[in-house]
Amino acid sequence: MRLIFLGPPGVGKGTQAQRLAAEEGIPQVSTGEILRHAVKQGTPLGKQAQGFMDTGKLVPDEVVIGIIRERVGGAECARGYILDGFPRTVAQAEALDQMLCKNGGPGIDHVVSFEVPHADLIRRLSGRRSCPACQAVYHLEHAPPKREGRCDKCGGALVQRDDDKPETVEARLTVYDRQTRPLIEYYEKRGLLRCVEASASIDQVYERLRAAVRTPRPT
Numbered sequence: 538m539r540l541i542f543l544g545p546p547g548v549g550k551g552t553q554a555q556r557l558a559a560e561e562g563i564p565q566v567s568t569g570e571i572l573r574h575a576v577k578q579g580t581p582l583g584k585q586a587q588g589f590m591d592t593g594k595l596v597p598d599e600v601v602i603g604i605i606r607e608r609v610g611g612a613e614c615a616r617g618y619i620l621d622g623f624p625r626t627v628a629q630a631e632a633l634d635q636m637l638c639k640n641g642g643p644g645i646d647h648v649v650s651f652e653v654p655h656a657d658l659i660r661r662l663s664g665r666r667s668c669p670a671c672q673a674v675y676h677l678e679h680a681p682p683k684r685e686g687r688c689d690k691c692g693g694a695l696v697q698r699d700d701d702k703p704e705t706v707e708a709r710l711t712v713y714d715r716q717t718r719p720l721i722e723y724y725e726k727r728g729l730l731r732c733v734e735a736s737a738s739i740d741q742v743y744e745r746l747r748a749a750v751r752t753p754r755p756t
């Protein structure tokens with residue numbers, strides 16, 4: 538199964554990708570997580586990316602395309618993958634098309650577009666807490682940890698992401714509308730788009746997602 542998850546910040550892409558990836562036994566390739574890890578480690582990639590991420594802008598295309606080329610071409614992704622947060626521009630989508638065509642392997646099966654109203658996105662992002670050690674994601678109201686401030690899985694201290702501050706959130710939502718939303722039409726024209734209405738509970742959205750990706754594409 539080769540999937541792309543599209544949708545605005547806070548819509549629940551990461552939450553659903555983690556779950557489906559575990560069930561299917563395929564990797565979740567999150568460019569956001571890869572970049573945050575690089576920033577934390579202070580690598581050259583992290584130093585290059587940090588300024589863009591802190592202000593809610595996209596990291597330059599050539600940088601993220603390089604990350605994906607390395608991952609998708611690797612053995613870990615041979616059985617499939619979920620691309621969570623990539624592509625985010627038409628240039629990235631075209632580069633991915635070329636990459637998959639050049640590799641001669643199978644292309645993308647489905648592109649899942651998640652949508653919720655704007656006000657829900659703000660609530661989801663302001664209540665999000667995550668574990669930097671194991672990447673588990675929580676929400677203060679909708680998916681709270683059992684012990685306040687601590688990760689259920691590894692006991693690590695939960696943090697609020699730097700880019701979840703209100704001023705950065707607004708910038709990220711604007712960037713999504715301008716640079717990423719056009720991909721919905723890009724993939725619709727290719728017959729790959731599956732829309733999942735994501736305002737329901739995490740479990741209900743997961744059932745909708747499973748139904749969407751298990752329905753064969755019309756030929």
Ligand code: AP5
Binds near residue numbers: 550570589594
């Ligand atoms: P990235 O990490 O990809 O951030 P994002 O796309 O903005 O997405 P988020 O992680 O904020 O949200 P999500 O949809 O995964 O929601 P989640 O599941 O956590 O990117 C960060 C930055 O990296 C970018 O701004 C950019 O600078 C850079 N970058 C990354 N990829 C790039 C690329 N390809 N090109 C260039 N730059 C790139 O859920 C949110 C909250 O809601 C959680 O608390 C969760 O518990 C809760 N929740 C989830 N589902 C539900 C539900 N159904 N009901 C109630 N609560 C829910």
